[in-house]
Amino acid sequence: MDSFSTVIRTASQKQHTEAETSTFMADLLGGRLGVDAYARYTEQLWFVYEALETGIEQLADDPVAGPFVRPELFRLPALERDLAHLRGPDWRAGLRALPATRAYAARVRECAERWPAGYVAHHYTRYLGDLSGGQVIRDKAERTWGFTRRGDGVRFYVFDEIPNPAAFKRHYRELLDGFRADELERQRVVTECKRAFELNTAVFRALGEEFPLSA
Numbered sequence: 001m002d003s004f005s006t007v008i009r010t011a012s013q014k015q016h017t018e019a020e021t022s023t024f025m026a027d028l029l030g031g032r033l034g035v036d037a038y039a040r041y042t043e044q045l046w047f048v049y050e051a052l053e054t055g056i057e058q059l060a061d062d063p064v065a066g067p068f069v070r071p072e073l074f075r076l077p078a079l080e081r082d083l084a085h086l087r088g089p090d091w092r093a094g095l096r097a098l099p100a101t102r103a104y105a106a107r108v109r110e111c112a113e114r115w116p117a118g119y120v121a122h123h124y125t126r127y128l129g130d131l132s133g134g135q136v137i138r139d140k141a142e143r144t145w146g147f148t149r150r151g152d153g154v155r156f157y158v159f160d161e162i163p164n165p166a167a168f169k170r171h172y173r174e175l176l177d178g179f180r181a182d183e184l185e186r187q188r189v190v191t192e193c194k195r196a197f198e199l200n201t202a203v204f205r206a207l208g209e210e211f212p213l214s215a
């Protein structure tokens, strides 16, 4: 039988490809969008991480979600520095969640409050992705818009306290493999994971509509 980390990974592969190849992501990675689109995307991430990380101390003792809640992953302070760089000191005043972002953040918050295992699905989808493909995005952003390497503007993608991402991911997968639940609950978590990807894709879709290429 496949390990739970493998089950999740395999089950969400199709959704991963969809997110990865969305028009907005492809345009962003293709260097075809202005820094304004990148800033707008970073703003949307702020709402998602606000939901993932604010008030999350209450989950630290939870037997299911607790082991995943690790301060070295927290992204909100880095996002806030990036936004101050991208939008200026008044960045908070201009912060607007797209409806798709609002829906995504609401679902994360709902899981955090009522269903710790569902929260894990969202946690996995974001943080493991940030540690993986996020590095591709950082590299591209540095080259396209000239941010200082690993500096302001791309701090969201820099995990200062995780010196060895590969080892961290290995350990993370072991945590997933140790996830104790019956088959039905496991299936529900896999479904939530797919949903998490789809919520991301919906945000990309909305961003793609906001930043269409004039070509």
Ligand code: HEM
Residues within 6 Å of the ligand: 005, 008, 009, 016, 019, 020, 021, 025, 029, 124, 125, 126, 128, 129, 130, 132, 133, 134, 136, 137, 169, 197, 200
């Ligand atoms: C263009 C954008 C993206 C690129 C280039 C990309 C690339 C990658 C790569 C190369 C890996 C494999 C890393 C490894 O095996 O250790 C990976 C894993 C992952 N990505 Fe992405 N990705 C992108 C977008 C996304 C998005 C939007 C999400 C979800 C929000 C996401 C979530 C994940 C997750 C959860 C994993 C871990 C899979 C696992 O090992 O269980 N990725 N990504």
